[in-house]
Amino acid sequence: MLLKDEVARKDGYLDCSDNLMRKLIEHTVVADGMPDDAVTVLNFNYTSPYRWLKQRFGDADLVNIHGMLDGESIFGIDGSGNLDDRDILPFTKTYRVLKSARGVPSGSIAYPSQRGGDGLKTSSIVFFGHSLSRADYSYFESIFSTVDLYNGHTSLVFLYSNYAKGVRESEVAKVLALLDHYGSSLGIAGHSNNLAHKLMLEGRLVVREI
Incomplete structure (x- = not known):
């Protein structure tokens, strides 16, 4: 069965996906529950649950990096x-x-953790539903390098x-494996294997039920 047929067959799929997108945005580490900057969504799914997001953040960049069901x-x-x-x-x-030739609307998925000349920064990166x-x-x-994850201020949620x-337990194990692999690639003498510890001590690593 084609994926687009499976989506069409499930009543309320897009409504549920749209509501999930709202919850993901609201569960960032921003104090008032909403980001104070632009929102960029890097979607590894092939659907487009963006109705609420477009209403709340009209200028949000929405990138289905691996394409869409109807394309x-x-x-x-x-x-x-x-x-x-x-x-x-x-x-x-x-x-x-x-x-x-699938591009990124803004020209970038992420920005440095400090606000630059363009006024943009990446304060937090939120993950959900990815293995x-x-x-x-x-x-x-690439994203971790852009925000300078080790030395920067970006939080991972x-x-x-x-x-x-x-x-x-499974999610925590996957998160630690990802950070350990990335940390070992940094080549920072004596510090490449403590990335997860550093993020935890700085309050920049969150694993949370939605």
């Missing part, structure tokens, strides 16, 4: 370490996204739905 949908492997192999290259998401696996690691690595026993 070209991109599947593939992570590009890290594979972009110089001409046999593997066509199967990477990096190649397929670039080949599709945090290596399949999309290139995206995480990992949200999960408690739909079964052990969900929180």
Whole structure:
């Protein structure tokens, strides 16, 4: 069955997705429950649950990086370490996204954690519903580098739905594995393996039920 047929078959799917998007935005670490800057959504799903978001943040950048159900949908492997192999290259998401000419409306998904000349900064990054696996690691690595995660001020908020026993434990394990992998790539002598500890001590790492 096609994904778009599955979505159409489920009554209320888009309403539920739209409501979920609202809850994700409201669960940031901003004191009043709402971001004080622009909102950018990097969506790995193939649907567009954006009605509430467009009403609340008309200038929000909405990026379905791997396409939409009614258009070209991109599947593939992570590009890290594979972009110089001409046999593997066509199967990477990096190649397929670039080949599709799918751009980012604002020109960037993330900004430095300090407000720059353009007045923009990334105060928090909110995750939900992603496996945090290596399949999309290139995206995480790029965003973390842009905000200078180790030395910057950006907070990471990992949200999960408690739909079964052990969900929180599983989410915490995935978060720590992601941060450990990224931290080990930084090459900071004596500090590359303490990224998660640093973020926790600075109040910049949250794992929360939505």
